[in-house]
Amino acid sequence: MSNMKINRGLVQVIEKELLEVRKIIIVFGARQTGKSTLLEDMLRNYDGKILHINADELKYIDILSSRDLNRLKLLTEGYDVLFIDEAQRIPEIGINLKILYDRIPKLKILVTGSSSLDIASKTKESLTGRTSTYSLFPISLYELRKSNNPFELQGRLEEFLTFGMYPEVFHYSSRARKEKYLRELASSYLYKDIFDISPIRNTRVLKNLLKLLAYQIGSEVSLNELANSLKVSQDTVNTYIKLLEESFIVFRLSGFNRNLRKEISKRDKIFFWDVGLRNTLIDNFNLFEYRTDIGALWENFIIAERLKYLSYTGQYANSHFWRTYTGAELDYVEEREGDLFAYELKWRKPKKKAPQTWVDNYSSHFKCITIDNFWEFAT
Secondary structure, X not given: OOOOOOOOOOHHHHXXXXXXXXXXXXXXXXXXXXXXXXXXXHHOOOOOOEEEEEXXXXXXXHXXXXXXXXXXHHHHOOOOEEEEEOHHHOOOHHHHHHHHHHHOOOOEEEEEEOOHHHHHHHHHHHHOOOEEEEEEOOOOHHHHOOOOOHHHHHOOHHHHHHHOOOHHHHHOOOHHHHHHHHHHHHHHHHHHHHHHHOOOOOHHHHHXXXXXXXXXXXXXXXXXXXXXXXXXXXXXXHHHHHHHHHOOOEEEEEEOOOOOOOEOOOOEEEEEOOHHHHHHHOOOOOOHHHOOOHHHHXXXXXXXHHHHHHHHOOOOOEEEEEEEOOOOEEEXXXXXXXXXXXXXXXXXOOOOOOOHHHHHHOOOEEEEEOOOOOHHHHO
């Protein structure tokens, strides 16, 4: 067992929300990121009676999809908090949550869901103005930093970049056990939500698409090339990628563009929320000295860490990459508070300045992020 203590970044935020604001609190995130554990830990300190429902249990599904106020009252009577785990499995959950919220005003409601797609589509219409939503990702450096100093974490960078940051990975000390867990995660859990919530049934295409995306982190992705490789339509590829985004497996960065003719903006880059999962898909757990993809791996890892940090600290930014047809590029560009921030992400060798084309056209702050100075950027 690892002795690394992990304080999840959302605990205090949601605790405060539960006490001070009357909203339905929804926590989205991929499977195995610790959504249930997070809310269970938080509710241990809550002074009130809690009804904890797992949406897999049929007896609850029937009532929570009934639209029947009397049945919903019978279920929740005497409780202060209703906590529904994996709520996306309940048909018509949105309208039923609306009834509970509107008609039983003293009841506090907490909901988790593995897929933003389904709960969002089932709840958006019904719950306008009634929800606070949060996203929970695999463990972040920002969270680890609360109880570990940079020196301790720096010593584990290779481990983080190889096996990723799913909470359970931290429970195992041996490489073999970490690999076994990630292979199980990639083979069973990964696709379950997508098949639960969408009409897609072709696991082969989905798995092959994920593998192709895993090889292309850090590069611009051509939907046309992916479609040709997979022998499906471009629309199908796009639909599958959107589902992978909704299930918190991948995210995309678009090209930054202010309409200079030289700028490329048509294609996106697609990254993984967890690099351990990405390495599992291409079956590469090699030590750093034997890896040829360390630059792309670092780029994926550090951008994901930055986005987790922004999300947990409630900072809003537009995130992009930038490239021109002549080959000038920046790995990461952030627009926030009316300012532009340009970053080059290098594993070892720092880059001293931004490309001249960028400097000539944009007023921005520039920094090169390496393994020696990433703390401020990611935590």
